[in-house]
Amino acid sequence: MAYIKKVSAKLIFALPLFFSSLIFSEKSDYNMPVGVTDVSESIFELHMVIFWICVVIGIIVFSIMFWSLWKYRKSKGAVAADFDDNFWLEIGWTVAATLVLVWMAVPSTQVMVEAYDDAEGEINILITGHQWKWHYEYLEDEVGFFSNLSTSQEQIDGEVPKGEFYLQEVDEPLVIPTNTRVRFLITGNDVIHSWWVPDFAVKQDAIPGFINTAWTNVPEPGIFRGACTELCGIKHAFMPVVVRAVEREEFDAFIAEKVALAEEERMLTSKVWTKDELMERGESFYAVNCAACHQANGQGIPPVFPALEGSQIALNDSSKHIEILMEGVQGSAMAAFGDSYSEVDIASVITYTRQAWSNGENGDGEIVTPQDIVAYKNRIDL
Amino acid sequence: MSTVVESHDHGHHGPAKGLSRWLFTTNHKDIGTLYLWFSFIMLFIGGAMAMVIRAELFQPGLQIVQPEFFNQMTTNHGLIMVFGVIMPAFVGLANWMLPMQIGAPDMALPRLNNLSFWLLPMAFGILISTLFMPEGGPNFGWTFYAPLSTTYAPSTVNFFIFSVHVMGVSSILGSINIITTIFNMRAPGMTLMKMPLFVWSWLITAYLLIAVMPVLAGVVTMMLMDINFGTSFFNAAGGGDPVLFQHVFWFFGHPEVYIMILPAFGIVSHIIETFSRKPIFGYSSMVYAMASIAILSFVVWAHHMFTVGMPLAGELFFMYSTMLIAIPTGVKVFNWVATMFRGSITFETPMLFSIAFVALFTIGGFSGLMLAIVPADFQYHDTYFVVAHFHYVLVPGALFGIIAAAYYWLPKWTGNMYDETLGKLHFWLTFISVNVTFFPMHFVGLAGMPRRYPDYALQFADFNALISVGAFMFGLTQLLFLFIVIKTIRSGKQAKPEVWEGAGDLGLEWTLSSPPPYHSFTVQPQVK
Numbered sequence: 001m002a003y004i005k006k007v008s009a010k011l012i013f014a015l016p017l018f019f020s021s022l023i024f025s026e027k028s029d030y031n032m033p034v035g036v037t038d039v040s041e042s043i044f045e046l047h048m049v050i051f052w053i054c055v056v057i058g059i060i061v062f063s064i065m066f067w068s069l070w071k072y073r074k075s076k077g078a079v080a081a082d083f084d085d086n087f088w089l090e091i092g093w094t095v096a097a098t099l100v101l102v103w104m105a106v107p108s109t110q111v112m113v114e115a116y117d118d119a120e121g122e123i124n125i126l127i128t129g130h131q132w133k134w135h136y137e138y139l140e141d142e143v144g145f146f147s148n149l150s151t152s153q154e155q156i157d158g159e160v161p162k163g164e165f166y167l168q169e170v171d172e173p174l175v176i177p178t179n180t181r182v183r184f185l186i187t188g189n190d191v192i193h194s195w196w197v198p199d200f201a202v203k204q205d206a207i208p209g210f211i212n213t214a215w216t217n218v219p220e221p222g223i224f225r226g227a228c229t230e231l232c233g234i235k236h237a238f239m240p241v242v243v244r245a246v247e248r249e250e251f252d253a254f255i256a257e258k259v260a261l262a263e264e265e266r267m268l269t270s271k272v273w274t275k276d277e278l279m280e281r282g283e284s285f286y287a288v289n290c291a292a293c294h295q296a297n298g299q300g301i302p303p304v305f306p307a308l309e310g311s312q313i314a315l316n317d318s319s320k321h322i323e324i325l326m327e328g329v330q331g332s333a334m335a336a337f338g339d340s341y342s343e344v345d346i347a348s349v350i351t352y353t354r355q356a357w358s359n360g361e362n363g364d365g366e367i368v369t370p371q372d373i374v375a376y377k378n379r380i381d382l
Numbered sequence: 383m384s385t386v387v388e389s390h391d392h393g394h395h396g397p398a399k400g401l402s403r404w405l406f407t408t409n410h411k412d413i414g415t416l417y418l419w420f421s422f423i424m425l426f427i428g429g430a431m432a433m434v435i436r437a438e439l440f441q442p443g444l445q446i447v448q449p450e451f452f453n454q455m456t457t458n459h460g461l462i463m464v465f466g467v468i469m470p471a472f473v474g475l476a477n478w479m480l481p482m483q484i485g486a487p488d489m490a491l492p493r494l495n496n497l498s499f500w501l502l503p504m505a506f507g508i509l510i511s512t513l514f515m516p517e518g519g520p521n522f523g524w525t526f527y528a529p530l531s532t533t534y535a536p537s538t539v540n541f542f543i544f545s546v547h548v549m550g551v552s553s554i555l556g557s558i559n560i561i562t563t564i565f566n567m568r569a570p571g572m573t574l575m576k577m578p579l580f581v582w583s584w585l586i587t588a589y590l591l592i593a594v595m596p597v598l599a600g601v602v603t604m605m606l607m608d609i610n611f612g613t614s615f616f617n618a619a620g621g622g623d624p625v626l627f628q629h630v631f632w633f634f635g636h637p638e639v640y641i642m643i644l645p646a647f648g649i650v651s652h653i654i655e656t657f658s659r660k661p662i663f664g665y666s667s668m669v670y671a672m673a674s675i676a677i678l679s680f681v682v683w684a685h686h687m688f689t690v691g692m693p694l695a696g697e698l699f700f701m702y703s704t705m706l707i708a709i710p711t712g713v714k715v716f717n718w719v720a721t722m723f724r725g726s727i728t729f730e731t732p733m734l735f736s737i738a739f740v741a742l743f744t745i746g747g748f749s750g751l752m753l754a755i756v757p758a759d760f761q762y763h764d765t766y767f768v769v770a771h772f773h774y775v776l777v778p779g780a781l782f783g784i785i786a787a788a789y790y791w792l793p794k795w796t797g798n799m800y801d802e803t804l805g806k807l808h809f810w811l812t813f814i815s816v817n818v819t820f821f822p823m824h825f826v827g828l829a830g831m832p833r834r835y836p837d838y839a840l841q842f843a844d845f846n847a848l849i850s851v852g853a854f855m856f857g858l859t860q861l862l863f864l865f866i867v868i869k870t871i872r873s874g875k876q877a878k879p880e881v882w883e884g885a886g887d888l889g890l891e892w893t894l895s896s897p898p899p900y901h902s903f904t905v906q907p908q909v910k
């Protein structure tokens with residue numbers, strides 16, 4: 001039965017594919033990529049089948065139309081007939097159109113069933129869309145990282161020549177093993193994003209509060225580039241997806257390294273931090289993650305982004321300060337940083353903003369340590 | 383006493399003078415003219431925004447505008463073209479033509495008609511003014527998905543919501559007027575199945591509008607509550623559902639796209655039969671096709687949401703229902719071709735635009751069919767392929783329908799023939815530039831360029847430069863159209879009542895003088 005299905009699908013595909021292979025090469029600047037997975041190949045074939053059916057119908061309809069326009073032009077003395085309906089003709093083409101659509105629906109349904117499969121993967125990766133970067137977390141090993149655009153602002157502004165992978169490169173790509181069923185659990189942290197890798201034919205919306213699933217199984221190593229495809233704000237075009245597929249051993253080594261790094265981070269949390277160490281770390285974290293809205297000088301852009309210099313919370317209320325960093329502010333653009341960054345980062349940026357500008361002189365200048373953040377988390381868990 | 387006499391005078395001896403003619407008019411032709419000029423002006427405003435978009439996209443890199451402003455341009459371009467150009471232009475045509483086509487003196491509810499129009503400049507005045515506010519105008523796309531348009535929106539979103547409400551009221555009032563007119567004011571003998579197809583298309587469109595504009599009003603009201611009153615309809619953190627927004631929006635949105643094409647179906651049917659000198663083929667199947675498109679349009683909305691994570695059964699249902707719409711749509715195309723078949727065809731400007739409509743709208747239908755195929759849509763969705771699709775159905779579709787209608791009826795409205803040579807020039811420049819602009823979008827989309835991007839990877843550069851050139855050419859060409867319209871209003875060969883050879887028995891409008899009397903039919907004609 002499955003065999004018959006396969007053969008009939010092949011037959012449906014064969015003829016149009018033959019033509020399409022004449023016209024479109026594999027990696028094309030003007031057609032859908034064939035991609036590297038079984039699913040992406042099936043989708044490509046399906047796309048070409050539907051395309052050629054449309055072309056054939058188009059040729060038939062347009063040739064009749066243009067031939068009529070030519071043949072029955074008045075300047076050549078054409079005299080109009082006066083029929084205005086034909087019952088059987090109308091029934092005929094309605095039925096024909098319906099049959100063609102059924103012909104399209106059959107392989108479409110087959111490919112859809114093939115692509116749609118939410119069983120667990122051997123490797124499960126939680127993908128979270130943030131404004132404007134992706135976060136990847138390997139659920140089995142509990143390690144994760146952010147993936148940011150690495151194209152420089154100078155390239156974007158045209159001050160230096162653009163590189164080969166302009167806007168398609170990141171500081172840290174997602175790494176997945178080849179020949180393994182990888183399942184993606186996709187969600188959003190703030191607004192809706194959409195995670196797309198054309199070569200896998202995977203596109204899933206990253207929606208806050210929901211977890212969507214998608215999967216792939218990549219047969220060969222390579223680097224695959226994709227994009228965010230749901231409008232997510234100012235830097236929608238600047239949060240690309242890059243996936244590196246590697247052999248299993250290399251993947252295991254990569255994970256082992258990540259696990260070791262995470263262990264180091266945890267050590268940092270329990271170590272005793274001096275104020276200066278926290279300040280230094282906090283300042284660079286602030287520059288990367290906070291300054292876009294609250295500005296490097298702490299003045300913010302009122303009324304939307306409040307000033308931190310002189311803010312009562314930053315001066316005298318360290319517990320509220322921690323809560324805001326951890327939970328975000330409902331109904332505003334202030335995100336919850338707690339789930340995405342380490343205790344050390346959160347503590348150091350809080351310490352930094354309590355000391356920086358004039359805040360250190362005018363407020364209590366309290367130092368918040370990673371242990372305080374751990375304590376906060378434990379309290380919440382209770 | 384004297385006022386009574388005066389209003390009596392105005393009622394029977396033509397329009398008032400000066401500005402008050404336009405402010406207080408209750409005349410269907412004056413209001414139709416207002417609608418048409420309004421949409422023409424909005425075409426240039428929305429078009430200027432498109433020029434900004436294409437100038438930025440001419441090359442990779444950010445050179446002319448920053449992403450924040452770019453997003454405001456794409457958003458307002460879409461909103462203005464949909465709600466400010468296509469819809470008001472069709473209402474303007476309805477105002478002018480429905481009473482003349484059904485043998486009535488005016489619309490049934492003339493004061494309501496005045497209100498429907500004057501709400502529009504107010505709505506768009508508010509919308510456009512947000513662009514000059516410190517936080518900038520709406521920047522979340524014309525589909526304004528939550529939570530980008532709620533929690534993360536600039537506070538000017540409140541003005542946007544208000545302006546959508548006002549537009550909605552205008553559309554609903556207009557639709558009530560149209561339905562009332564069609565049901566109550568037809569000439570004796572004009573049964574439903576004898577109504578001109580443009581009248582049919584508007585009757586169906588008006589019902590669609592009454593059904594879905596309240597849904598749009600509902601969804602923006604939910605946004606308003608989320609933003610200002612602490613509800614959580616679309617806010618996941620408060621237990622709400624961002625996807626609910628999309629379901630409600632597209633339940634409005636898909637019928638909306640048919641609202642933007644059905645009247646064009648009606649117009650093109652009239653033009654093709656006129657210049658083929660042969661009655662429309664399959665009149666009743668044309669009516670049934672429009673009715674089934676309208677009904678089906680309520681059960682296909684989630685084809686815009688194939689990637690939000692629906693269950694398999696849902697994906698398949700919306701794929702099949704969407705494919706089903708292709709049947710009545712195909713029937714219409716076949717009927718137009720069959721009308722031309724064995725006709726006696728001439729190629730005046732309205733006919734050229736209508737032929738281009740049939741060919742290019744069909745291309746848009748094909749890409750629509752491809753988009754309906756769920757697994758393939760995973761690759762197409764939110765790329766330029768979708769942009770190509772909807773511009774093919776909306777520009778050489780809806781907009782060509784409107785332009786064709788303008789050429790077709792302008793001699794009737796003004797009493798002057800337009801300049802045929804300039805008209806043909808306008809057609810060819812438009813036809814070429816529209817394809818140079820929108821055809822390559824299919825290719826960049828398939829190759830992977832997402833939509834709503836102010837900047838893009840290098841492999842898309844060549845096509846984008848070409849697209850921008852086409853777009854500038856298209857934009858400039860429409861200035862020629864403006865010139866032709868003004869020239870026709872001011873002068874031109876005197877038009878006969880039937881205007882087009884043999885049009886005399888095609889519809890009641892051609893039995894009136896050109897230009898027609900201020901109160902179209904003061905005595906109802908008898909339809910055999």
Ligand code: HEM
Pocket residue numbers: 525639640642643685686687704705707708711746747748749750751753754759762763764768771772775776779780
């Ligand atoms: C044969 C008829 C049609 C079919 C099968 C069809 C199908 C579709 C599908 C599946 C999409 C969603 C694509 C995606 O986002 O991935 C779409 C988008 C769209 N269609 Fe069509 N369509 C048809 C005709 C029309 C017509 C007549 C119009 C308007 C006059 C229209 C206007 C649009 C618009 C505006 C969008 C994009 C909305 C957006 O996301 O901004 N379509 N169409």
Ligand SMILES: [Cu+2]
Pocket residue numbers: 635636639682683685686
């Ligand atoms: Cu739709």
